[in-house]
Amino acid sequence: MRRALIVAPSWIGDSIMAEPLFARLQERHPGVQLDALAPPWVAPVLHRMASIRKVIDNPFGHGTLRLKARWQLGRQLAKQAYDSAVVLPNSLKSALIPAFAGIPQRIGFTGETRYGLINLRHKLDKAALPLMLERFMQLAETPGASLTRPLPYPVLRSTPEDQAATFAALRMVRPEKVAAFCPGAEYGPAKRWPAAHFAELARQLAARGYVCWLFGSPKDQPIAAEIDALAPGCCRNLCGATTLEQAIDLIAAADFAVCNDSGLMHVAAAVGRPLVALYGSSSPGFTPPLSDQAKILSLNLACSPCFQRVCPLGHLDCLNKLLPAQVLAACSDWMPA
Template sequence: MKKALIVAPSWIGDTIMAQPLFARLHAKHPGLQLDALAPRWVAPVLQRMAEITDIVDSPFGHGQLSLKARWRLGRELAARDYDAVYVLPNSLKSALVPFMAGIPLRVGFIGESRYGLINRRHTLDKAALPLMVERFAQLAEIPGASLPRPISYPTLRSTAAEQQNTLTQLGLERPSRIVAFCPGAEYGPAKRWPAAHFAELARKLAEQGCAIWLFGSPKDHAVAEEIAQLAPGLCRNLCGATSLGQAVDLLAMADLVVCNDSGLMHVAAALDRPLVTLYGSSSPGFTPPLSNQADVLSLKLECSPCFKRECPLGHLDCLNQLSPGTVFAACLTRIAPRTTR
């Protein structure tokens, strides 16, 4: 196999967890050209992976069928003459374009009854492959074969030159000590630690000489602004002010990252940043931060994980009762406390 295509997931975190698969494909096929068909909002993390040669824009929104547009894209991909395609999402729609492109080998899980569309079909054994990163890596093997372990952790590139360029573009100066907060979670409010808790943690970390930078999408700007107002003068709200690529570079500079279970959590883990992650309605059992520098905090209440977007009981105890003091103590295990002279 000389030339292959990845149909990437639509989530940033999932795309990062696919990177060990890409590394395994290169190990099995030296000299491989590996391209990715990806939504434009996840393309920046693929651009920071050494294994990906080129990225083809996937213009389709969630749930959008657009058969004519898929056929046109399939014809464009046919001209690229791929030997194989690895379809990471399990949906029927995600397998249509590779089929229309006539790519000879089409690899993926059976998913939504994709017989014919996928011709090297894997059957998912959830007990044998409890982690998402394992499920993606399995696609490098023959169906039914056991998965070789251990699996390497995902890694993203951010060079000193890229970091300096991002600082210059945004008109920022690098503080001596940066703590990054990622207070959003695209999935819903049941994954978001309260703004008042983030603000109290900001005050405690500022006493340790840390500058607090807040990261996220434009959707997270309001909650980040609430944090900034509750901790006056201590936080820089960068939510919506950076591209994803710029956020990668700024997070790579952080001395510590504190975040909810989110795409940026996986970015920070892949950058090997010291990391404290806060879990509420979700579980680290499927998509944990893949890093030796990550601490996972979860109260493990009887009602969690419920995997709901909003707390079905109306109290959000799984996050409200996770105190700033507890999180601050975890932070101090990852950064040295300020010494007094």
Template sequence: MKALIVAPSWIGDTIMAQPLFARLHAKHPGLQLDAIAPRWVAPVLLRMAEISEVIDSPFGHGQLSLKPRWKLARLLAARNYDAVYVLPNSLKSALVPWLAGIPQRIGFTGESRYGLINIRHNLDKIALPLMVERFAQLAEAPGAPLPKPIAHPKIRSTANTQQTTLAELGLNRPQRIVAFCPGAEYGPAKRWPAAHFAALANKLAAQGFTVWFFGSPKDHAVAEEISQLAPGLCRNLCGATSLAQAVDLLAMSELVVCNDSGLMHVAAALDRPIVALYGSSSPGFTPPLSEQADIVSLNLDCSPCFKRDCPLGHLDCLNKLSPELVFAACQKRIAG
């Protein structure tokens, strides 16, 4: 069997799809499983043992781009896929597989995709509260119960790729690394304050840890702010690494402290000890899927609100989440 995955446009969502890929291989021995994905997501797919090849999806958010979609569909048609699993629920994500004439087009009903998706699952949010469960359901027949438990997502980082990454970036590996992921693509209401990160950096540095920041170029400024509040203790790598390099450096970390973000899911898939900080969002849908993850949240009456910015203007869910409370969680996880 030869199958294709239409991957999500978010790094964390793509990580949570990996158990689906493993189940497809278990059901179809000898399966060739390729993926079509945006280039910013492709590096995590390439670290999954189940994916043979990643095809670039050049479309930005919201772009219809009918002519380029038709050209991509012709490319896929020539590859003679037997089935495609369309993970996003949008109409546009199902268009190219339909134009390519792939016989089995599997996904959730989504945005009135009748015809475009011809093996349709109807989502029961109560039966499948977690995103990882919803993706795994696509390996089953529509209406069939989902076999549980679901294995945690896994991605690869080897000693060789780690050494190559250190050499490429001109980095020496410290004795003990704590990774901070201070960004969150969704918005400010998911970001722990810079002053709190700086206070935590001081506490961890006193125990002999070197603090490295990871994130996109958008996170560079907040990481610089933290560095200035904790002078001489931090290395700002936000925007200085590729995603593949960040995977390798996170794999070397003794502890990862992160907001609810894509890198949180990367660290979980690498089985790194994690302290995950939740404010406006909820771990009830997309928690870090690892036995080594601790979630720290104040669980205020006003949260989770799922807003990009605090609708009440105070952001108490994160401002009142003290560095002392987070440090205690770090100590517990390090000791464990």
């Protein structure tokens, strides 16, 4: 492997969990150049990975085929003379562009009748590789070989210089004590801790001298505005007010984070911040926060994890009954006495 194209996932968290694979490919193939094909909303996290040389725009959204346009992009990429491609998503569509580009070695898991598109095929054993991190890392091995352990955790770069530039661009000054809140979850409301609970936690932290920064996309503005209204003077609502790279730097500058199961949860873990991860409809058994400083809170109710976007029973007890006092207690190890 001399020059490889990475077909990145379409989710921020999934792409972050692939970072250790990129580092291992560089270890196994010294001097390899890794370029990533990724949608624009994922590109910022790839820009913060030491192993990625450049990011190429993948303009195809979820569920979009556009076969002719994929062929045209593949023919453009053929000029880059990649000798290998690593296809992280398991869909048929994700394997088309490397094949159209004529990349000789195309690595991925067998699935969705991709036999002619993936020619260095791994067979997925879900029981042996329960974590997404493990499945990505397996792609650095020879098919059929055991996964080399230990597995490193993802790392995103956020240097003091990066953070200073972000503070200057946003005309912000870091308060003495900062907690990062990530109250959104792209997948759906069944993964979102209630706004009233976040607000109560913000009030409790404000009494201890903390300012709570609220992070998310413009889609998260409604829940962030609700939190801000319920905890007046305790929060700074940054949802939709920063780029993703700026959010990375600000989260890295926080004392700790409280996050739903979301892409920003994985950002907090990858920049080395202590965090409390809140799980309702989803499970940490597949995509946990990959950090030694993460605390996972889940009530483990009989009805969860259901993996539904909206609570099918209509009560969302898995998150409504996860009380602010429990989350505050989990944060206490990171707060000075």
